[in-house]
Amino acid sequence: MNGETPEVSRGSRKKRTGRVVSDASNKTIVVAVERRVRHPLYGKVQRKVTKYHVHDEANAAHIGDEVRIVETRPLSKLKHWRLTEIVTRGAVEIPAGKEEAAI
Numbered sequence: 123m124n125g126e127t128p129e130v131s132r133g134s135r136k137k138r139t140g141r142v143v144s145d146a147s148n149k150t151i152v153v154a155v156e157r158r159v160r161h162p163l164y165g166k167v168q169r170k171v172t173k174y175h176v177h178d179e180a181n182a183a184h185i186g187d188e189v190r191i192v193e194t195r196p197l198s199k200l201k202h203w204r205l206t207e208i209v210t211r212g213a214v215e216i217p218a219g220k221e222e223a224a225i
Contacts, residue, residue: 136193142183151178175200186212
């Protein structure tokens with residue numbers, strides 16, 4: 123590595139910010155990243171949403187959280203992204219039928 127730090131030698135990695143839409147799997151979250159694109163012919167601005175499977179080692183992120191993710195080596199068939207930080211916490215949702223247990 124010629125004395126370089128690993129982060130420098132890896133090159134630049136893609137970074138995205140999105141909202142967690144699923145945290146049902148162990149150490150995996152699904153993050154929806156929204157981008158706005160202009161229609162090539164009509165000019166109307168449209169929302170495009172891409173979902174990424176993201177590695178969350180500590181199971182720290184939950185549904186509704188806004189998170190920052192970074193591209194990484196393939197970790198599984200679908201996971202090519204890793205959680206770097208939780209930007210904001212989302213509202214805590216209690217699943218239906220679990221109200222009594224939460225009180």
